[in-house]
Amino acid sequence: KSLELNPKNSIIKTLKAKVDADKNDKTVKDLTLLMYDVALIVSGFSIEKTDIFADRINRMIKLGLAIDDDDEEASTSDMPALEAEDVVEASEMEEVD
8 A cells, every 4th residue: 555645735744844843743543544544445455444533523523613521521411321222212213214
């Protein structure tokens, strides 16, 4: 597997500038790894650790929506518990499909 990057691409230029500013920026690392994973998928390869890929995607979505992790914990603690009837209805729905 090889990945070719166009150094004139605006995304690559911006990532390079951010790496030059802070080599330990977790967001830049996530974005770079996401670009690699997307290149794998587009080329017909599969991602070995899909859970890590999904976590990166979720972090990028939170970043784009300006959501703090603290906000998410507070909002999920306010949610009511799932009732057993809801679970039964969902499984019946899956059987129909």
